Amino acid sequence: MVNVNTVVGKRYKILAQIGKGGMSTVYLAMDSSLNKQWAIKEIRNVSDKVQRDLVIKSLTIEANMIKRFDHPAIPRIVDLIEEKNSLFVVMDYVEGQTLASLLKKEGPQSEDDVVDWGIQLCDVLDYLHRRKPPVVFRDMKPSNVMLTPEGAIKLIDFGIAMEVGKADKPLIGDDRQLGTPGFGAPEQFDENGTVDARTDIYALGATLFYLLTGSHPRKSGIVPIRTINEKLSSGLERVIEKATRKDPDARYQTCAEFAYALKHYREEDSAHRAALKAKWRGFLGTSVAAVASLLLSGGMLIAANAAQNSDYDYWMSQAAQNTDDTAAQDAYIKAADIKTGSIEPYEQLIKRYTTDGDFSDAEENTYNTLISQHAADLRKNADDWAQLSYDTGLMYWYYYSGSKMKSETAVSSDQDPQRYARIRAASQWMHNAAEDSGFKDARIAGIYADIADFNTQIVPLINQGSDSGKYKPYFAKLQQLIESADKEQNDVIRLEAANLTLDALRVYPRKFRADGVTKTDMTDLADRASKLAEQVTPTTDALDQSKKSAQEAQQPTKDAIANAFVDIKGDAK
Structure with missing residues (x-):
């Protein structure tokens, strides 16, 4: 057991004990390098060498597996440290x-x-x-x-x-x-x-x-x-x-x-099933003649398909005409339940959810449950699935504001933790879209996927000292993102792309330099991002705030780039 204020791994300061088990104690710790709180599990020294080897093997397997995951319900393991006769596992701190x-x-x-x-x-x-x-x-x-x-x-x-x-x-x-x-x-x-x-x-x-x-x-x-x-x-x-x-x-x-x-x-439930049976008996009594006629004429399948299309069109029409968002959502759900392989109800839900600039927890729960329910049928059409995945990814990336973001912490205190939570939630959807090489937006989906991979993996890589070489490819993706956003008419996308890029240039300029990115290239990208933001005329308070963030970031970004090219002796290079 380690004492409060003890520093583990030369960077993690123990703040408090928050749990204890048979072979381990869990602490809350502050990372002096990233100014972030982590949970640290101490696996106490085990005298039995075989048992200790099993524990270390299990933890190593867990760490190697988890570092490749990207799901908000899976806390990350970011470091393994062996010292003070104990093994320390550094992981995301989860309150609860x-x-x-x-x-x-x-x-x-x-x-x-x-x-x-x-x-x-x-x-x-x-x-x-x-x-x-x-x-x-x-x-x-x-x-x-x-x-x-x-x-x-x-x-x-x-x-x-x-x-x-x-x-x-x-x-x-x-x-x-x-x-x-x-x-x-x-x-x-x-x-x-x-x-x-x-x-x-x-x-x-x-x-x-x-x-x-x-x-x-x-x-x-x-x-x-x-x-x-x-x-x-x-x-x-x-x-x-x-x-x-x-x-x-x-x-x-x-x-x-x-x-x-x-x-x-x-x-x-029994009561519901009984009601359905009664309703079904009544339906059979009034429709048996019609059914018999259809069977004799060989038209039963055609009629069934026609009825299905009619019902689907009805609910899609009801949804489109309804000004109440909840009623419209319910109608789109009914349409999705009728044609389980159609992406149209989901695309219309995305439009509804993003109109107000806020994809909420309640909307996310409804949408995610519905799409999971019909995922097997939706995947049957590869192009449609890629399009839906891409549009879903954009919705998470730019609009999600739910509870999955509350426990997120960015790499640096200068960064926006909400942006990185949105990126994390969007990642798998962008990967889905990028996997279809025939999809028209596969390239830009791949850019989003690579940016998401960088932002979800960089903390463990920094902790392991294996982040070298990761920054130049990331810089190239940011260039491509700005290029793509410049062609967009959506002001939310233009401003968020500008802010993300300025954010990265402010936080990682020395890392970019170490990987061979020139000062000229960094300055040029910062100017392009700033210009992209300046071209937007805000029409909402949220857009106005986003543009102000980009404007306020311009000078600090330029200063950070300039400082990155001043060596220890004070000579500019």
């Missing part, structure tokens, strides 16, 4: 508590909260499962889920996660049958078992079961939740029962399916 701690203090949680957490966890697990190669978390349980004061979920402890290669052989990770009894799926403990996305689905189902009932799945097994609390929903009972079936083929096959079921669980 684990779901296990919450359950211990308050007992079973409400359906609404548990379902909300479940949908958020489906989102992060789906991100892991869709990676190439896929990542199987293998250790979903309440103690590995942090809940922030804002209600956001963070997934922690990737110690036994695996990147799964061909023939299910792990590329990274421990291939032994590991997991937590009660939460781990049966195949995790089967010598011949194969783990995949459905393994995590089982564990998430077991986690939700525990949060709803307070009954540990290892002690009493997973039983229908209403046998423990009859007030719980029968629809939610069926959802959890399906997620936790022993046969992987009988479970939900993807987390997108699981999330959809969680969102609509109330529709499965």
Whole structure:
């Protein structure tokens, strides 16, 4: 155990102890180099050499895997330090508590909260499962889920996660049958078992079961939740029962399916099902003659398609004509549920969400749930999927203002943390768009993706001392971004591109110089960014503030560039 005010790794000053486990203690620390708070986990010296080697191997695997992730629900590991007979793991500081701690203090949680957490966890697990190669978390349980004061979920402890290669052989990770009894799926403990996305689905189902009932799945097994609390929903009972079936083929096959079921669980309740049956019987009584006629004429399929198109057009028309944003959103959702492969409802939602310059938490939750629900059908048309991914990425990049941004801290105190949170949220969408070489905007999507990669990876690289050579390619991407933004008519995009570029030139001029970027090139880019901002005539308070930020940054940026070319002796070069 280290004392308060102790400096670890010559830069991390211990501020306070914030947690303690069997083999580790967690501290809050201040980084003197970046002026940022981190959490530091101290793994105390273990006398058993074999056990110590296993701990170090697990932490190394976790660090190597996480540094390639880019999801707001996955805290980063940025440094590993061995000193004072201990191993110190430096990671993102997440304010909040684990779901296990919450359950211990308050007992079973409400359906609404548990379902909300479940949908958020489906989102992060789906991100892991869709990676190439896929990542199987293998250790979903309440103690590995942090809940922030804002209600956001963070997934922690990737110690036994695996990147799964061909023939299910792990590329990274421990291939032994590991997991937590009660939460781990049966195949995790089967010598011949194969783990995949459905393994995590089982564990998430077991986690939700525990949060709803307070009954540990290892002690009493997973039983229908209403046998423990009859007030719980029968629809939610069926959802959890399906997620936790022993046969992987009988479970939900993807987390997108699981999330959809969680969102609509109330529709499965007995009362709702009974009402639907009554409605269906009435419908059959009035339409049997028409159905018979259609069958005889061979026109049933044509009529069904016509009816579907008619319904779709109706809801799209209703949405377009409605001045109430909530009503319009509901109509677009209905249209998306009818034609599950059409991107048009999503594109119209993007226009609605960005009109006021603010893509909110509530809008993000609705949009993300809807697109996850129909992702498989949307992906069938590669060009449409690339376009939708690109437009979604732009929405996050320039307009998102939700809770995912509240815990973000930029590389430097001079930077805008909200901008970097938006970039982080947009990253995967830009990568999706850039992957389609035939997409008309694949090049600019690639520029956005590369800029996002730099900004999400640079802190760990700086900490590891391996950031050299990364700045000149980033500078080239900024040049391309300004070139692209100069052709845009959207003032939000023009001003944000200008501010991002001026920001980078103010923070990294010495890094750019070290990588071979000339003073002339830096000054030229700063002038182009400033000119781009000056060309905008603000029409809203937000645009006015954005333009003022760019104007106020012009001189400090020029000064930073000039200072970067003054050596230690004071000679300008």
